[in-house]
Amino acid sequence: MSVLVVVEPEDLDDEGAGLSVVSQEVLTFARSLPGEDVDAVLVGLPCAGAPPEAVLAHCREQGVRRLHVTGEPRLERYAARAWARVVDAAAEAGGAAYLVAGGTARGNEVLAHVAAARGVPMPCNVVAVVQSEPLEVERQVVGGAVLERVALRAEGGLAVASVAGHAVAPEPAPSPGETRVGEVAVELTEADLAAQVVRVEAEEGGDTSALTGANVVVGAGRGVGGADQFDDVEALAARLGGAVGVSRVVTSLGWRPHHEQVGQTGSRIAPDLYLACGISGAIQHWAGCSSSKTIIAINTDGEAPMVTKARYAVIGDMHEVIPAVLEELS
Amino acid sequence: MTDVLVCVKRVPDTSGEVVLSADGSGVDGRYAGWTMSSHEECAVEMAVTIAGDTGGSVTVLTLGDDDSVEQLRAALAVGADEAVRIDAAADDYGPADVAAAIAEVVRAREGEGRPFDLVLVGNDAADTGDHQVGIRLAHLLERPVVAGAQNAAVAVSGDRLEVRSSVSGPTEVFDVPLPAVLTVWEGGVEPRYPNISGRMRAKKARVEVLEPSGAPQGSGRLGLRVLPPPASDVEVLGEGKAAAPRLVDVLRELGVVR
Numbered sequence: 221m222s223v224l225v226v227v228e229p230e231d232l233d234d235e236g237a238g239l240s241v242v243s244q245e246v247l248t249f250a251r252s253l254p255g256e257d258v259d260a261v262l263v264g265l266p267c268a269g270a271p272p273e274a275v276l277a278h279c280r281e282q283g284v285r286r287l288h289v290t291g292e293p294r295l296e297r298y299a300a301r302a303w304a305r306v307v308d309a310a311a312e313a314g315g316a317a318y319l320v321a322g323g324t325a326r327g328n329e330v331l332a333h334v335a336a337a338r339g340v341p342m343p344c345n346v347v348a349v350v351q352s353e354p355l356e357v358e359r360q361v362v363g364g365a366v367l368e369r370v371a372l373r374a375e376g377g378l379a380v381a382s383v384a385g386h387a388v389a390p391e392p393a394p395s396p397g398e399t400r401v402g403e404v405a406v407e408l409t410e411a412d413l414a415a416q417v418v419r420v421e422a423e424e425g426g427d428t429s430a431l432t433g434a435n436v437v438v439g440a441g442r443g444v445g446g447a448d449q450f451d452d453v454e455a456l457a458a459r460l461g462g463a464v465g466v467s468r469v470v471t472s473l474g475w476r477p478h479h480e481q482v483g484q485t486g487s488r489i490a491p492d493l494y495l496a497c498g499i500s501g502a503i504q505h506w507a508g509c510s511s512s513k514t515i516i517a518i519n520t521d522g523e524a525p526m527v528t529k530a531r532y533a534v535i536g537d538m539h540e541v542i543p544a545v546l547e548e549l550s
Numbered sequence: 551m552t553d554v555l556v557c558v559k560r561v562p563d564t565s566g567e568v569v570l571s572a573d574g575s576g577v578d579g580r581y582a583g584w585t586m587s588s589h590e591e592c593a594v595e596m597a598v599t600i601a602g603d604t605g606g607s608v609t610v611l612t613l614g615d616d617d618s619v620e621q622l623r624a625a626l627a628v629g630a631d632e633a634v635r636i637d638a639a640a641d642d643y644g645p646a647d648v649a650a651a652i653a654e655v656v657r658a659r660e661g662e663g664r665p666f667d668l669v670l671v672g673n674d675a676a677d678t679g680d681h682q683v684g685i686r687l688a689h690l691l692e693r694p695v696v697a698g699a700q701n702a703a704v705a706v707s708g709d710r711l712e713v714r715s716s717v718s719g720p721t722e723v724f725d726v727p728l729p730a731v732l733t734v735w736e737g738g739v740e741p742r743y744p745n746i747s748g749r750m751r752a753k754k755a756r757v758e759v760l761e762p763s764g765a766p767q768g769s770g771r772l773g774l775r776v777l778p779p780p781a782s783d784v785e786v787l788g789e790g791k792a793a794a795p796r797l798v799d800v801l802r803e804l805g806v807v808r
């Protein structure tokens with residue numbers, strides 16, 4: 221019995237980047253499942269038998285027995301169903317009983333295709349194993365405010381589940397894996413490739429990666445007061461080498477683009493510092509920022525949930541506090 | 551002429567506190583009120599825009615009890631033409647059951663010679679967050695599916711759809727043949743507000759009620775628990791401008807400024 225993990229590279233253009241943090245987290249989580257071995261499958265980087273050394277290094281560190289890769293050149297552009305075919309074939313080849321991936325947009329989508337094709341359930345955004353026999357897990361529902369307990373059954377097929385981002389911290393395996401590389405072969409059909417990315421428009425429409433990759437995020441909510449009131453927020457983000465993240469009120473009012481939105485229907489972030497200004501901290505916003513290492517709130521209301529949940533807070537008008545901080549830093 | 555089916559789910563509005571029902575099997579929406587996911591509001595907007603651009607129609611569907619008509623009427627008020635309710639207790643239905651029930655309606659309409667060219671669902675429901683109804687539906691109907699769609703336009707020829715999504719980084723463009731399924735993600739379109747005439751029309755519109763065939767397998771839910779709020783250990787650094795020096799000290803301690 222083995223556990224198969226769908227892994228994603230951190231950065232397709234950077235050979236040295238290795239696996240994404242979420243993939244390393246899921247490999248760590250996979251060791252809490254009842255499999256003897258952890259295998260991995262890498263899809264979005266066709267690399268016939270020779271994956272980047274940095275990817276292999278992360279796999280060895282995480283104790284991966286076997287890394288399945290594919291040399292199919294048509295997989296370079298994203299096509300969820302075709303990716304799922306490769307994942308399914310790797311599960312078959314490696315005798316997987318459990319199949320897991322990060323609860324990212326891609327991870328959830330690819331797993332749902334595998335689960336649909338096999339006709340098995342797929343609990344998503346699992347955070348922990350809560351009972352081993354029979355296996356039961358808890359997963360996030362209602363934007364992470366509630367945990368639901370469900371069974372995860374491998375009998376009679378494959379048990380499929382996605383793992384919520386930042387539910388576990390990545391830890392090296394007790395002993396490194398040998399990570400043998402094997403190639404999976406699939407015959408892709410026209411239907412597998414019917415919904416495939418035809419092109420990528422780098423700048424247009426914005427990009428969430430600046431936000432999700434930032435070490436510092438300066439958050440801004442309704443308390444900013446208007447679309448033309450972001451100068452100090454932007455200046456502080458720039459001074460701290462970070463990105464601006466906003467609440468849904470801000471995007472729905474059209475003050476800022478949606479790709480800056482943090483939360484249940486925006487991006488999930490996990491920066492070292494989240495400095496939340498003029499944000500009340502509703503559940504749906506918290507869903508996206510609760511994995512931040514340190515949270516500092518600036519709010520006029522000392523009772524706002526963002527303040528009570530934060531590590532540090534300043535009570536006051538953000539447009540007085542931020543300029544004073546910038547002044548202090550200059 | 552693109553005929554669109556858009557599926558919406560009645561969910562508790564949890565912008566405030568989350569309260570479980572007495573038996574702990576679900577979230578109690580009685581005090582908080584009910585809504586649909588913001589992804590689905592955008593799906594309705596996308597459906598109405600596409601139907602408007604192509605001279606097609608919008609049918610809105612929900613699987614739920616009698617109360618879920620409220621969400622159907624919300625979609626009718628902003629331009630959906632027809633409404634269908636599959637009469638069932640949504641809590642008893644897992645995502646595979648919901649997909650099967652929707653597929654049944656799609657096939658029935660096909661049989662009547664009024665097929666849907668496009669089916670839209672939300673990327674994930676705001677309560678169960680299963681992230682899979684649209685994809686299971688696409689497999690059942692043997693249609694292509696794009697997840698996380700934020701913007702979509704039907705080609706002039708009417709048989710292809712250009713779809714954009716920026717949810718995984720840079721904007722990705724898909725070009726899929728119709729009929730197709732999309733799961734919609736908030737952000738690419740701005741849902742319109744209903745006007746008075748829309749509201750009036752929605753109030754009077756007929757809602758077709760269908761009985762589901764077969765029993766659901768269920769969601770597999772064994773229990774729910776609300777996470778206790780973390781004990782507050784907030785350290786208040788001060789008030790207003792005067793707190794700036796201490797805040798900067800903390801930024802230094804955290805190593806984010808030197």
Ligand SMILES: Cc1cc2nc3c(=O)[nH]c(=O)nc-3n(C[C@H](O)[C@H](O)[C@H](O)COP(=O)(O)OP(=O)(O)OC[C@H]3O[C@@H](n4cnc5c(N)ncnc54)[C@H](O)[C@@H]3O)c2cc1C
Pocket residue numbers: 440441442443444466467468469470481482483484485486487497498499500501502503504505508518519520521524536537538539563564565585586587588676
């Ligand atoms: C299905 C669903 C999905 C959702 N998804 C998201 C999501 O992804 N992300 C998200 O953010 N929300 C989401 N929401 C909305 C969420 O419920 C809240 O409405 C939203 O987060 C509130 O935004 P806010 O904190 O900016 O505004 P408010 O709640 O209005 O809070 C404003 C805060 O600013 C403070 N303030 C006012 N003036 C100042 C000032 N001058 N200086 C400092 N502080 C000031 C106030 O004290 C208050 O705390 C979702 C809701 C639903 C139903």
Ligand SMILES: Nc1ncnc2c1ncn2[C@@H]1O[C@H](COP(=O)(O)O)[C@@H](O)[C@H]1O
Pocket residue numbers: 557558559560587589590611612613614640645648670671672673674675676678679680681682683684
């Ligand atoms: N009971 C329901 N009635 C109508 N549509 C639903 C229902 N449940 C889920 N859906 C649709 O499927 C999408 C994804 O749901 P899920 O896969 O459960 O997260 C939702 O955003 C809705 O558009």
